[in-house]
Amino acid sequence: MELYNLSKKVVVERNIFSFKEIEKSISKIFDLFPLPENKNIRILLKPNCNNDLNALTGNSTDLRVIVCVINELKKRGYKEIILAEGCNCGINHIGIDVLERLRIKSLGEILNVKIIDLNKTTYRKITLADDKFVKISEEIFKADFVINLPKLKTHVEAGISIATKNLMGCLQGLEKRRIHDNFFPNIVSLGNQIRINLNIVDGIIAMEGNGPGDGIAKKVGCLVAGNDCFLVDAVCAKLMGYEINEIKYLKIKGFSREDLDVLDKIQNTYNFIKAKKNLMSSVLLKNIFVRPRYWRAFDPIFSSGFIPDFLYKIKVRQDVYIKDEVNLDAFEILDVNECNRLLDIICPMELKVENGNIPIDKCLKCMYCYFLDNKKSIKIKGEFGYLQQHIDRFGKFIHKLKL
Numbered sequence: 171m172e173l174y175n176l177s178k179k180v181v182v183e184r185n186i187f188s189f190k191e192i193e194k195s196i197s198k199i200f201d202l203f204p205l206p207e208n209k210n211i212r213i214l215l216k217p218n219c220n221n222d223l224n225a226l227t228g229n230s231t232d233l234r235v236i237v238c239v240i241n242e243l244k245k246r247g248y249k250e251i252i253l254a255e256g257c258n259c260g261i262n263h264i265g266i267d268v269l270e271r272l273r274i275k276s277l278g279e280i281l282n283v284k285i286i287d288l289n290k291t292t293y294r295k296i297t298l299a300d301d302k303f304v305k306i307s308e309e310i311f312k313a314d315f316v317i318n319l320p321k322l323k324t325h326v327e328a329g330i331s332i333a334t335k336n337l338m339g340c341l342q343g344l345e346k347r348r349i350h351d352n353f354f355p356n357i358v359s360l361g362n363q364i365r366i367n368l369n370i371v372d373g374i375i376a377m378e379g380n381g382p383g384d385g386i387a388k389k390v391g392c393l394v395a396g397n398d399c400f401l402v403d404a405v406c407a408k409l410m411g412y413e414i415n416e417i418k419y420l421k422i423k424g425f426s427r428e429d430l431d432v433l434d435k436i437q438n439t440y441n442f443i444k445a446k447k448n449l450m451s452s453v454l455l456k457n458i459f460v461r462p463r464y465w466r467a468f469d470p471i472f473s474s475g476f477i478p479d480f481l482y483k484i485k486v487r488q489d490v491y492i493k494d495e496v497n498l499d500a501f502e503i504l505d506v507n508e509c510n511r512l513l514d515i516i517c518p519m520e521l522k523v524e525n526g527n528i529p530i531d532k533c534l535k536c537m538y539c540y541f542l543d544n545k546k547s548i549k550i551k552g553e554f555g556y557l558q559q560h561i562d563r564f565g566k567f568i569h570k571l572k573l
């Protein structure tokens with residue numbers, strides 16, 4: 171474990187790829203960042219589930235990280251654990267249930283953890299840097315201890331999207347768009363006002379290039395932890411190959427001379443392909459153009475068909491959402507050894523092949539094993555719905571990960 175002695179320490183765990191490695195590493199992180207003594211507190215976990223793209227695409231928080239954090243908290247005696255997230259306004263607007271698609275709801279049922287959609291709770295107003303106010307889910311303020319579980323990824327507008335940017339999920343619905351009116355100072359304002367007690371960044375399979383939704387999955391294998399979201403982002407940015415001044419919100423936040431001296435020495439070890447700004451999207455994504463998209467009368471032309479496809483092709487949009495749900499009925503295991511090897515690494519439920527098959531009653535249907543299976547050891551029967559588009563878009567990158 172590498173320790174960076176900043177004004178609030180940040181640690182980096184490397185070469186973490188399998189469930190067992192994640193489990194061990196999470197336990198070490200909780201030893202280093204002590205939790206409150208009172209075991210009856212309400213702990214809120216805030217993963218990144220802004221979109222319906224699973225963790226292997228590099229977009230959302232890995233279910234294995236979430237499971238290991240919950241298990242470790244329970245092992246240490248904490249009883250009230252909540253998993254809470256509010257997906258992005260585009261996918262929320264068209265009514266796709268991201269927490270269901272990413273299997274967060276099923277996970278909550280199995281682990282007996284309450285799931286909260288932050289887009290649908292009571293709210294509190296906070297004032298941003300530009301004096302506008304936004305609605306933040308009250309749940310964040312009601313929790314005694316908040317653990318932020320962001321993903322390590324690039325972002326066309328912000329450069330990176332890690333701990334601070336993950337707080338956008340606490341804003342409700344279209345309030346997320348308000349941040350964009352004065353983007354960088356507003357991100358700083360959000361990070362200053364939302365109290366996060368601990369950040370654990372999932373950098374196991376990250377996203378590089380045209381992130382946060384249309385980039386390339388990258389095998390990185392790190393977990394980064396710290397109490398301060400700006401310092402955690404700063405360490406991640408350096409490891410990814412950015413200078414602090416390149417990330418505008420970090421530059422605006424500013425760090426002490428002592429912290430900058432430590433940050434200066436951090437080497438670019440992961441060499442991310444940086445997100446390129448698209449001039450067309452910089453203009454068309456201004457709120458003046460985006461807001462009408464959310465008028466119900468325009469739903470038919472923006473939700474599917476030629477216009478969203480065209481906007482995706484010219485890179486103004488990063489996502490085209492498919493409404494068809496998945497209905498998978500059965501696994502067929504063609505190579506038990508290879509399938510068990512994959513499950514050992516990737517299965518959040520730690521399943522194994524039993525009597526020639528995966529025990530479907532305990533399976534989350536997260537499809538991590540299927541996405542990663544480049545040796546075709548698993549066959550799945552049923553309707554793939556929106557998943558087929560994800561396989562077509564990201565499958566080739568995921569197969570190259572070779573876990």
Ligand code: SF4
Nearest residue numbers: 517533534536537539
């Ligand atoms: S068996 Fe596959 S689909 Fe089921 S929980 Fe494990 S990784 Fe996910």
